[in-house]
Amino acid sequence: MDVDPRQYEPIPIKDTDVHAVVLSYLVHNCFKETLESFTSCTGMKQPSGCLEDMEKRKRIFHFALEGNALKAIELTEELAPDLLEKNKDLHFDLLSLHFAELICSKRCTEALEFAQSKLAPFGKVQKYVEKLEDFMALLAYEEPEKSPMFQLLGLEYRQQVSDSLNRAILANSNLPSYSAMERLIQQTIVVRQLLSQEHGKDTFAPFSLRDYLKS
Amino acid sequence: MGGVEDDNEPASKRIKISSGVLRGLSNGSSCIEPISVSSIDLMARPLPSEGGEEILGSKGVIKRHEFVRIIAEALYSLGYEKSGARLEDESGINLHSSLVSEFMQQILNGQWDECVVTLQKIGITDDSVVKSASLLILEQKFFELLDQEKIMDALKTLRTEITPLQIKHNRIRALASCIISPCLSVPLGLPSRNSSDIARAKSRTKLLEELQKLLPAAVMIPERRLEHLVEQALALQCTACTFHNSVDKEMSLYTDHQCGKDQIPSQTLQILQAHTNEVWFLQFSHSGRHLASSSSDRTAIIWEADEKGSFSLKHQLTGHQKPVCSVSWSRDDRQLLTCGVEETVRRWNVSTGECLHVYEKTGHGIVSCGWLPSGNCIFYGVNDRSICMCDLEGREFDCWKGQRTLKISDLEITNDGRQIISICKETGILLLDWETRAEKVIEESQTITSFSLSEDSRFLLINLLNQEIHLWSIQGEYKLITKYKGHKRTRFVIRSCFGGLDQAFIASGSEDSQVYVWHKSTGDLIGVLPGHSGAVNCVSWNPKNHHMLASASDDRTIRIWGLNNLSTRHKNSHSNGNHSCNGGT
Numbered sequence: 001m002d003v004d005p006r007q008y009e010p011i012p013i014k015d016t017d018v019h020a021v022v023l024s025y026l027v028h029n030c031f032k033e034t035l036e037s038f039t040s041c042t043g044m045k046q047p048s049g050c051l052e053d054m055e056k057r058k059r060i061f062h063f064a065l066e067g068n069a070l071k072a073i074e075l076t077e078e079l080a081p082d083l084l085e086k087n088k089d090l091h092f093d094l095l096s097l098h099f100a101e102l103i104c105s106k107r108c109t110e111a112l113e114f115a116q117s118k119l120a121p122f123g124k125v126q127k128y129v130e131k132l133e134d135f136m137a138l139l140a141y142e143e144p145e146k147s148p149m150f151q152l153l154g155l156e157y158r159q160q161v162s163d164s165l166n167r168a169i170l171a172n173s174n175l176p177s178y179s180a181m182e183r184l185i186q187q188t189i190v191v192r193q194l195l196s197q198e199h200g201k202d203t204f205a206p207f208s209l210r211d212y213l214k215s
Numbered sequence: 216m217g218g219v220e221d222d223n224e225p226a227s228k229r230i231k232i233s234s235g236v237l238r239g240l241s242n243g244s245s246c247i248e249p250i251s252v253s254s255i256d257l258m259a260r261p262l263p264s265e266g267g268e269e270i271l272g273s274k275g276v277i278k279r280h281e282f283v284r285i286i287a288e289a290l291y292s293l294g295y296e297k298s299g300a301r302l303e304d305e306s307g308i309n310l311h312s313s314l315v316s317e318f319m320q321q322i323l324n325g326q327w328d329e330c331v332v333t334l335q336k337i338g339i340t341d342d343s344v345v346k347s348a349s350l351l352i353l354e355q356k357f358f359e360l361l362d363q364e365k366i367m368d369a370l371k372t373l374r375t376e377i378t379p380l381q382i383k384h385n386r387i388r389a390l391a392s393c394i395i396s397p398c399l400s401v402p403l404g405l406p407s408r409n410s411s412d413i414a415r416a417k418s419r420t421k422l423l424e425e426l427q428k429l430l431p432a433a434v435m436i437p438e439r440r441l442e443h444l445v446e447q448a449l450a451l452q453c454t455a456c457t458f459h460n461s462v463d464k465e466m467s468l469y470t471d472h473q474c475g476k477d478q479i480p481s482q483t484l485q486i487l488q489a490h491t492n493e494v495w496f497l498q499f500s501h502s503g504r505h506l507a508s509s510s511s512d513r514t515a516i517i518w519e520a521d522e523k524g525s526f527s528l529k530h531q532l533t534g535h536q537k538p539v540c541s542v543s544w545s546r547d548d549r550q551l552l553t554c555g556v557e558e559t560v561r562r563w564n565v566s567t568g569e570c571l572h573v574y575e576k577t578g579h580g581i582v583s584c585g586w587l588p589s590g591n592c593i594f595y596g597v598n599d600r601s602i603c604m605c606d607l608e609g610r611e612f613d614c615w616k617g618q619r620t621l622k623i624s625d626l627e628i629t630n631d632g633r634q635i636i637s638i639c640k641e642t643g644i645l646l647l648d649w650e651t652r653a654e655k656v657i658e659e660s661q662t663i664t665s666f667s668l669s670e671d672s673r674f675l676l677i678n679l680l681n682q683e684i685h686l687w688s689i690q691g692e693y694k695l696i697t698k699y700k701g702h703k704r705t706r707f708v709i710r711s712c713f714g715g716l717d718q719a720f721i722a723s724g725s726e727d728s729q730v731y732v733w734h735k736s737t738g739d740l741i742g743v744l745p746g747h748s749g750a751v752n753c754v755s756w757n758p759k760n761h762h763m764l765a766s767a768s769d770d771r772t773i774r775i776w777g778l779n780n781l782s783t784r785h786k787n788s789h790s791n792g793n794h795s796c797n798g799g800t
Contacts, residue, residue: 070477112370112394120395137384137393148384 019044021180028170028179030058053079057169064162069098072165079171087168092122093161096135100153103138112139185209256351283308289441309722312337312611315434321425323419327356339431346380348429353377355422357390359415366394448759457734457741460716476741479652479720480764480776483746487773489516489528494712494767496541496753499550503759505529505565507551508773515553515567518773524763526775530568534561540624543585552584557598562607574609583626583637594635596626602635602647615652617645625665636675638663644677646689657693664704669713670758676711676721678704684711684723685758686735697738699723702731707750714756714764722764724751730776731767744773 007019019042026035026045056079063072076083084091091130095118115136122128134149141147142152149158158180167177194206245313261354271277287310290299294430303309314337321330331349340343340442353376360369373390427435438444445468452472453459460478492512499506506526507520513536519529535555550571550690551563553648557580562572575581577595584595586605592612594604604613617639627636632649644657644666662680669676674696684699702709702725711723713735719732730751732742749769757763764776 009234108374109367110368112366118396125398132396133388136395137388138391139370139394140378140387140391142374142378 016044021184023047024176025179025181027054027175028166028182030054030061031057055172061162061166064094064097064165065158065159067097067101067104069094069101072162076165076169080169081169083172088122088162090161090168092128092131093118093164095119095122096131097136097158097161100138100157103144104153106141115139116207160185193200216269226570226745241778280308284310284552285441285444288436288438292439292442311435313521315460319435322423323416324354325356325359325415325419327352328391339430339434344429344431349424349430350377350380350382351422351425352790353380354390355418358393360420361393362415372395402724452716456584457737457739458513459719477779478762479715479742480762480778481742481744481777482777483774483776484524484763484777485526487518487528487775488771489531490514490771492538492771492775493749493769494752494771494773495538495670495727497765497767497773498544498755499757499765500544500565501546501758502548503757503763505544505548506755506765506773506775507542507544507553508767509542509553510771511538511557513538515539515542515551515563517551517568524760524777530565530571532561532563532568534570534573535559541583545586546588546590552586554581554584554595556580557582560593560595562593570611572607574605576603582624585626585628588630588632594626594628596624596637600795602626602637613649615647615649625667627668629668631672636666636668638666642664644675654692657687665710665714667710667719671718674713674718678711678723680704684721684733688737697736699731699733699738699740700730701733701740701743703727707752709751710753712754712756714758714761716761720756722754722756724768726750728768728770730754730764730774732764745775746774 017036026038032051035046035051035054038044056075059077060072060075062094063069063075072183073084073091084094087212099111099114099119102108102114107164119132119135123132135152138144138147138152139147144150145153188208189209196207227539248563269279271282283306286300287302290302291310301574305678309316314333316694318330318333318337321327321333331352334345334352336350337426339348350433357369357377360366360372369606373387373394377390378387397454407701422724426436427437432440442675446667449466449468449472452466456472458474458476458477458478460474466472481545487508490512492510494508494510497506497508504520507515508518509515514533514534515535516528516529517532518526520526524789532551532553535553535558537555537558540556541554543554545551549565551565552560553563554560558575560574560581561570562574563570573582574593574595576595576599580598581595582598584593592604592606593600596602600617602615602617603611607613625636625638628634629636634646635649637645638646639654639656642659642663644663646655646657646661647653648655657675657677659677659679660684661683664678664680666677668674673688673690677685677687677691679685682700682702682704684702685695685697686697688694688696699711699721702723707726709724709726711721714720716724719735721735723731723733725731728745728749728751729746730742730744731740731741734743744764744766747768747770749771751766753767755765757765762778766774766776768774
């Protein structure tokens with residue numbers, strides 16, 4: 001059973017709104033060429049001055065995703081000089097990415113020295129201690145991928161950090177840090193779930209985005 | 216001593232430890248097999264100097280080689296190293312096998328890799344013990360390396376030796392963190408990063424102590440084992456000592472400890488005469504410095520003890536219109552409750568003697584009362600079968616009505632305030648969980664006349680119609696533990712109580728005018744105290760002075776009982792009775 005279409009079909013949607021949603025998504029994810037062709041096709045005005053930055057942001061994002069945290073940090077400093085100062089958590093995450101990279105490539109001595117010089121200072125603040133310990137524990141294993149902290153070496157973690165970095169840079173340039181698309185989908189899911197709960201399982205099946213998209 | 220090289224290395228060059236743990240002549244010969252040690256190292260062979268039996272003692276349970284090893288350990292612990300070595304020599308029994316001696320030496324020298332190997336060779340069967348011991352050793356190695364700033368070596372130890380032991384991950388995390396952050400090691404209780412030689416030596420000694428506790432006792436005898444055995448024996452003598460009633464008894468190793476009957480109060484020290492009728496109830500305050508008594512003359516009296524332990528009348532509390540059947544001290548001894556028979560409860564200020572409040576239940580009479588552990592509320596039993604709780608101003612806030620009770624007379628509350636205990640029928644005691652209202656009953660075979668609760672709320676003493684007193688345990692499952700007989704009870708309510716050091720004794724009144732005292736665990740009657748000329752209704756043992764007992768009688772007097780010959784002896788406070796225990800006084 002699904003929501004009665006008569007409840008939402010009459011609501012008018014303007015094309016321009018839809019375009020704006022798509023645009024924000026493209027901007028957020030640095031799809032520069034797509035953005036250019038989209039704006040020319042739809043006759044929209046390109047958002048001012050963001051193309052150059054987008055290019056830079058894209059590079060930063062990819063460096064972080066690959067694990068080349070030092071390069072990402074360098075470029076971030078260029079693009080937005082106090083960003084990492086103001087976002088200590090992010091800074092720590094990026095540095096730890098580099099540490100993880102060193103561990104993965106079995107450069108333990110370097111990893112240790114890096115930890116002592118760059119990560120240890122964070123250890124003075126209580127909230128970083130646990131995370132610091134998580135990373136340090138990786139040093140204790142000859143096969144860190146088999147240790148209990150193996151996720152710290154994985155793609156998912158790098159993705160998480162890269163996303164945070166991306167959002168921080170956007171926020172810094174006074175752009176929204178979440179794309180409208182993302183927000184809308186999130187809200188839809190919540191609303192649908194509430195509806196399911198309110199009306200009981202018999203009336204509405206629990207909402208699954210994936211199923212909905214397939215249907 | 217000549218130019219031989221060996222002699223130039225005096226034993227004192229090794230790091231001296233008080234326990235002398237590391238000495239054991241490793242002349243390679245040891246004839247004794249501790250059970251868990253592999254027999255490869257130790258060969259049994261008859262020794263010339265010994266020629267003795269393997270089993271010692273009249274009961275045939277002491278093994279010679281164990282006995283000698285313990286004595287050797289004791290000698291070393293005391294610092295008598297030469298004697299220890301001589302004993303090992305003469306008896307041919309080594310304190311430690313040569314492997315173990317080697318192991319200990321390696322630990323003290325910091326030869327970690329060697330000692331892990333030796334550990335394996337010792338042949339301990341329990342793998343988890345070997346693993347724990349190896350871990351202790353490797354951690355010491357790890358920390359010492361960190362100390363010496365050999366960080367990479369420390370890391371290598373961690374990675375290649377410690378982690379493969381598959382210990383808890385949290386431990387690994389903690390160790391890894393220590394590499395970059397010395398301050399983290401302190402809260403973990405790990406050795407501090409102190410790089411002086413002395414500190415290092417101390418921590419190696421500590422390591423040895425820990426290993427000693429970990430490894431099977433036969434491999435490395437626990438430190439001070441002989442002292443421990445002797446202390447056990449002394450403790451056993453204490454428990455077996457029937458009349459043990461003083462804390463300050465010295466125990467000697469020469470004779471078995473046995474207190475004499477002179478530890479139990481048996482002599483009247485004082486007779487308190489002030490009531491004009493039968494004295495029904497009395498109770499010492501928690502501090503033992505006051506005594507409250509109640510009588511059918513409708514009054515209650517607060518007595519106060521001076522420094523010499525002599526009681527004198529402090530206040531006579533008048534106001535009740537009926538005989539006063541019980542009193543109850545507040546936890547801080549500053550207030551007293553008195554209860555008139557089927558009448559009211561009054562609350563008094565102990566130091567001024569003034570009546571602070573009268574509690575009544577309109578249309579009914581109160582029969583018993585007590586304080587809640589918090590001291591802010593009181594509870595009482597009413598003759599309409601209910602138990603009520605109210606605050607100090609008399610505002611009732613809770614009430615429970617019994618199903619089967621006739622008259623809720625005796626009433627007690629456990630220390631945690633959770634259970635109210637009362638007599639619920641002729642042969643039953645009710646334990647009521649006040650919050651859940653769950654009821655549990657102790658069934659007796661005879662009519663119950665009174666009961667009392669021990670100080671720790673674990674035991675219940677029940678007086679029965681058939682002249683027996685029963686001790687029940689109310690912790691967990693209810694069990695009848697002991698019965699006490701001997702006193703007389705035919706017509707009246709007689710009360711009994713716990714008392715003495717650790718509440719090891721039971722005392723009771725009796726209709727034959729005497730006070731009876733039993734040993735709580737054995738049930739033996741150990742004292743009968745004559746003196747009163749009327750039935751003794753109630754007894755109370757001073758909670759702070761174990762040598763003082765008080766009894767209340769129909770002859771209108773109260774007697775204070777103490778130790779025999781005490782009056783000639785005491786100069787200072789009444790809580791001290793010094794007797795030597797070796798028979799002579």
